[in-house]
Amino acid sequence: QVQLQESGPGLVKPSETLSLTCTVSGDSISSYFWSWIRQPPGKGLEWIGYISYSGGTNYNPSLKSRVTLSVDTSKSQVSLRLSSVTAADTAVYYCAGVVERRYFDSWGQGTLVTVSS
Amino acid sequence: DIQMTQSPSSVSASVGDRVTITCRASQGISSWLAWYQQKPGKAPRLLIQAASTSQSGVPSRFSGSGSGTDFTLSISSLQPEDFATYYCQQGNSFPFTFGGGTKVEIK
Numbered sequence: 259q260v261q262l263q264e265s266g267p268g269l270v271k272p273s274e275t276l277s278l279t280c281t282v283s284g285d286s287i288s289s290y291f292w293s294w295i296r297q298p299p300g301k302g303l304e305w306i307g308y309i310s311y312s313g314g315t316n317y318n319p320s321l322k323s324r325v326t327l328s329v330d331t332s333k334s335q336v337s338l339r340l341s342s343v344t345a346a347d348t349a350v351y352y353c354a355g356v357v358e359r360r361y362f363d364s365w366g367q368g369t370l371v372t373v374s375s
Numbered sequence: 376d377i378q379m380t381q382s383p384s385s386v387s388a389s390v391g392d393r394v395t396i397t398c399r400a401s402q403g404i405s406s407w408l409a410w411y412q413q414k415p416g417k418a419p420r421l422l423i424q425a426a427s428t429s430q431s432g433v434p435s436r437f438s439g440s441g442s443g444t445d446f447t448l449s450i451s452s453l454q455p456e457d458f459a460t461y462y463c464q465q466g467n468s469f470p471f472t473f474g475g476g477t478k479v480e481i482k
Contacts, residue, residue: 293471303411303419303462303473318470319376352418360466361409363430365418 260285262353262366270347270373276340280353280366283334287311290364291356292336294327296349297368304349308356309336343373377401377465381474387482392453396477398446398463407467410439410448413476414459423448424466453479 266278280292293308307317309327317325326339336353350370354362378401388394398408406426411419421430423439426446436451450457458481463474 302475303464305464305471305473316469320470354418358424358466360407360471361421361424361464362411362419363421363424365420368418 260290260355260364262355262364264351264353264366264369266369266371268370268372270343270371271375272344272373273342276338276343276347276351276371276373278338278351278353278369278371280336280338281334282336282355287329287331287334287336291359292327292329293354293356293362294336294338295352295354295362296347297352298346298349299370306338306340306351345373347371348373376470377404377468377472379463379465379472379474381461381463381477383477384475385478385480387480388453389482390453390455392482394450394453394457394479396448396461396463396479398441398448398474400444400446400465400467403443404465404467406442407465408439408441408446409464409466410437411462411464412457412459413462419462422461450479 261284263281288311294306324341328337350368352368353366355364357363380399408426410423413419427439460478
């Protein structure tokens with residue numbers, strides 16, 4: 259069973275770049291596609307984008323101009339960068355393993371990122 | 376984007392009750408639909424994919440049905456551990472989108 263662990267700063271200043279890493283263990287990173295999903299406090303889920311083990315990506319158009327996903331197979335890590343953040347980007351950020359290239363069957367525990375000066 | 380609308384947004388029910396949650400897509404998505412369960416402070420858990428295929432380990436009281444634009448998640452006999460928020464998600468086309476959630480509360 260694959261395990262996912264998100265890590266990164268819990269506080270980011272407005273206009274700066276949010277950077278998170280998801281470390282994959284228990285299975286090969288090349289076995290899955292990987293997604294990032296976020297959830298503002300008390301609200302619903304928003305899909306950010308996904309990346310294949312070979313680096314192919316697909317992003318949510320609402321975030322596309324600010325998002326970059328990358329994968330480092332040597333470190334078994336998937337990374338998220340979100341630039342020019344505002345308070346609206348405050349959320350719990352989850353990484354998730356994608357099955358059938360469309361469903362999220364394994365999740366990290368999530369990490370809360372607060373955007374504030 | 377495909378909009379996913381869940382109803383009701385919340386439901387109060389007792390242990391042993393049957394609960395049905397509805398999810399409607401703004402356009403046809405075939406059977407490319409998943410259901411997730413989320414408990415407070417936890418990550419979502421995939422319950423059902425492809426509208427009606429249960430994940431391994433999911434109790435048989437959970438079932439999904441539907442195709443096209445209208446889908447349902449049913450819990451046949453609500454158990455204490457089922458009190459949670461449930462989300463539908465379409466996997467038909469990018470960007471993947473979720474419903475707004477249905478909170479199942481104790482009556």
